[in-house]
Every structure is written in structure tokens, then in C-alpha cells.
Amino acid sequence: MDSMDRDRRMEDAFPPAESAERLLRVSYFDALTGAYNRTLFTSILEETVNRSRQRDEGFVLLDVDIDRFRMMNEAFGQHFGDAVLREVVARIARWLAPQEVQARIGSDEFAILLPRTTPGPALEWRLSCLLRELALPLPGDDTGLSLSVSIGIASFPNDGATASELLHHAGAALGRAKQQAQHRFVHYAPIEAERSRNRLLLESRLRRAIENGVFQVRFQPQVNLATGHLHGAEALARWTDTDLGVVSPDVFIRLAEETGLARDIDEQVLGTVVEHATRWQAMGIPPFPIGVNLSALHFTDDRLENLMAGLLDRHGLNPAWLMLELTETALLADAERTRTVMDSLCALGVRFSLDDFGTGYSSLSHLHQFPISEIKIDRSFVSRIPGSEPHLRIIRAVINLAHDLAKTVVAEGVESTDQIAVLNAMGCGTGQGYAFDHAIPVDGFEKRWLPRLPPQTVKGQHHAPSVVVI
The missing domain is CATH 3.30.70.270 (Reverse transcriptase/Diguanylate cyclase domain)
Incomplete structure (x- = not known):
């Protein structure tokens, strides 16, 4: 077909008026x-x-x-x-x-x-x-x-x-x-322009930090309130920029969520945790759950499943070391897809913790719909005790529910001996917060807390589910 025939057919298909309107x-x-x-x-x-x-x-x-x-x-x-x-x-x-x-x-x-x-x-x-x-x-x-x-x-x-x-x-x-x-x-406001420039600069540095793998992982212990033994830990990402200095986690984690970079950070933290846990396992240390935070972005494809299966297989790590933490936002973004991913990971032996329970769209149905092993009560509830009776009732109800469902319950932010006493009286077994320790580098965590692990259980036996307050 020559060009004249093509043009003629185009004119027949689109009359001049229609062509102009379409254009x-x-x-x-x-x-x-x-x-x-x-x-x-x-x-x-x-x-x-x-x-x-x-x-x-x-x-x-x-x-x-x-x-x-x-x-x-x-x-x-x-x-x-x-x-x-x-x-x-x-x-x-x-x-x-x-x-x-x-x-x-x-x-x-x-x-x-x-x-x-x-x-x-x-x-x-x-x-x-x-x-x-x-x-x-x-x-x-x-x-x-x-x-x-x-x-x-x-x-x-x-x-x-x-x-x-x-x-x-x-x-x-x-x-x-x-x-x-x-x-x-x-x-x-005129200051907005400066803030925008600073945000772009921070995003650029964040991407470079992810590429170079410069994030540090700190461990905050979870301690049995009655015995003082170590129950578990939470792994937390920290970032020190060469020019900006220490960047607050609240700042860079929020930026990472907004820019889609959060799961890259999570995966670096997860890889570091697996390396340390593998080393502790080789030393004969019995497994204790280490919480790793997950962005909702992890539940949109198979990337997390493939990563986890590869890490466990390559390192020969007992999955009992890992407790993956996610929020209700991740649960609700695509409930069917999230449940599928969680089931696949549970089949590998990995467990899940529901973070900040009580601050979002908490529903008891979530505890049945999803394979959740642990509930974390937000620190905003714990900070109000021992003085606030409504918050005490909420915490007590969650603890009783956790006992009934054989789940661990975690309340964030234990900071005083009074809170420890109240929580212990309500049946909480373990606490995490500044009352025990900050998030500290791995060498400090090993020196301070690994000697405080409980005696090993007889082979083939397991501890009953405990209630954990963080």
C-alpha cells in the first residue's frame, strides 16, 4: 500500500472534523x-x-x-x-x-x-x-x-x-x-521550598545508603518479668549519614514508606538478623524469637517468600529464631494476598506478630483470619498505666484474650518499675522497653543478654505460650 492509499483510508476512517476533535x-x-x-x-x-x-x-x-x-x-x-x-x-x-x-x-x-x-x-x-x-x-x-x-x-x-x-x-x-x-x-510558606529541597536531598542519601548497605541493626531485649531471663528481641534499623549524622528512624522510615524503599531496608535488616542468628545457633544457643518489622509492600508479590526460603535454606537456620512484625495496614491492604503470603511463610516455620494492636482498625476477626502468633499492644496504652483504669482494662482484656487463644501478647514501651509490677500482676510474663535496655549494637546485646537466657528445655519439650509485654 503506497502512502496516498494509506492517507485516503485514514481520511475515510476519520473525517476531517472528527480527526480535529480527536487530535x-x-x-x-x-x-x-x-x-x-x-x-x-x-x-x-x-x-x-x-x-x-x-x-x-x-x-x-x-x-x-x-x-x-x-x-x-x-x-x-x-x-x-x-x-x-x-x-x-x-x-x-x-x-x-x-x-x-x-x-x-x-x-x-x-x-x-x-x-x-x-x-x-x-x-x-x-x-x-x-x-x-x-x-x-x-x-x-x-x-x-x-x-x-x-x-x-x-x-x-x-x-x-x-x-x-x-x-x-x-x-x-x-x-x-x-x-x-x-x-x-x-x-x-517560604520555608516549604527549603523543606522540599531537604527532603529531596534526604531521599537521595537514603537511596545511596540502601545501595551501599550502611544501615546498622540494633537489638532491644524482651525480658521475662519474673525471672529476668531473656525471652526474645526486636531488631531495629538505624542510620548514620556521613554528613547528616544520626537520622531519626521516624524520619527515614516514613520517607522510605512514601518512596517505596521500605522493603529494601527491611530485607537488609532481615539478612543481618539471619547472619547473627545463624552464628548464635552454631554456638549452641537455643532459639529465641527476633522480631523484624515488615512494610506492607512485602505482601504484593512473591519477593519476600523467595527471599525467606533462600535465607533459611542457605544458612540452615531454625525458623524459630524469626518473628516477622507487620501492622494492620499490611493486613488490610489486600487481605487475600496477605493471607497467602503469610501461609507460605508459616509453612517454612516462620511466625508473625501483629504490631501496634489497638491503634488502627483492630478487629478480633484478624486474630482468626490471619496466622498471627503474637499481639503487640501499642505503647500509648502502656504509658498510661498504672494510673488510667480504662487503659488497664484494655490491656487486661488483651492479655486474657491472648491466653485464651494461646498467643503471645506484646505491649510496647515498658519504662518504669511501677509498670513492670502492674503488668506482672495482670499475668504478663515478659517486658520490652527502656526499663530493661535501649536498642543496642549486637556486641553489647551479646555481652549483656545472651548470658541471661533461660536454662535449655529438655529436648523434645517446649515452653507453653507466654504473654509478652514490650
């Missing part, structure tokens, strides 16, 4: 959602800047990002993610007033232009309504998930004199909103 839509509209794309929105924003400058009017630019969208996409698939994006556009469209426009400017990022609007109570009321509208359950969805978004706000002319400045500053405010807490809106 317009491809050039200026998002194919998935039907919203304006970045090209068209930027043009509208530039025109609004010029018009507002001439009329001495203000306006507001919003940068909106869906929280945990990467995790949803990985957990439920692209089809689910596409449905979420279309639903977000539809809900924003219902919220918009005449002359206000939205655009999809990134994978899960949207821009909203509010002409003749200025920051103040009226705007904040409207944004609160938008957050509530977007948080409603998805129609026809049985996952139980609700959406949340973070919003950055920049206003003309205070926060920028050009379209590019306003987009940049709204993005900086968005970054701050996601750092502070999800599902909220934040106004731009």
Missing part, C-alpha cells in the same frame, strides 16, 4: 479520566495569572495527591487504580463551582484552579468538604477502603507571580502536607 482531545485531555491534562491546564493557569494581574485579583491553586496510591495499585492492580482515579475526578467535578477547573497533572496528582478566591475561612471550609467527599467509600467496592488525599495550597500573588512558581510552591506545600499527616491541606 484536540489527545493533545489537551487526559485519556483515562477526561480531565484537562498538564499542557492545557498550564495554559489556562498562565492566562489566569495575566488576567488576575490586570484586574488586581487573587486566585488559589491546589495541588492534590492521592495518599498511598502506589500501595493500592500494587495491592489491587492497575484496574482498581484506574477506577480510583476516575472516581476522584468525578468527585472533584461535583465539588467545583462554575469557572473552576481541574486537571490530572501526574499519575495520581491533580491541580485545581479557583479563580477570584483568596485564602481564609471560606476556602478552608470548602477544602474540609472536599476531604470528606473524597473519603467516602468507593461505590461497588468491597475492600472496605476509603480514599484520602493531601492538598497543597498556593495563592496569587502572595505565593508566586508566575504559573511555574505557583505550581512549584503548591507542590512544596503538598509535600509538607504528606509529611505532617495524610488527608489534610497545607498552605505554602
